[in-house]
Amino acid sequence: MECKGKNPSIRCTVSQCAHNMGSEHYCTLNTIDVGSHEANPTMPQCTDCNSFVKKS
Numbered sequence: 001m002e003c004k005g006k007n008p009s010i011r012c013t014v015s016q017c018a019h020n021m022g023s024e025h026y027c028t029l030n031t032i033d034v035g036s037h038e039a040n041p042t043m044p045q046c047t048d049c050n051s052f053v054k055k056s
């Protein structure tokens with residue numbers, strides 16, 4: 001589900017994502033799905049935002 005503006009609870013600098021409010025570095029979704037591509041994640045780099053959609 002999409003908010004009208006930024007979600008102040010989700011900061012994000014991935015400006016290539018269609019859900020990103022690039023000017024303010026926030027996500028515009030109400031909720032996001034976060035996961036990992038690792039079996040045993042040990043650092044931030046092991047995690048992924050699975051709600052990412054490439055900006056067209």
Ligand code: SF4
Nearest residue numbers: 012017019020027049
């Ligand atoms: S969906 Fe994920 S990657 Fe995209 S703006 Fe929101 S938090 Fe960032």
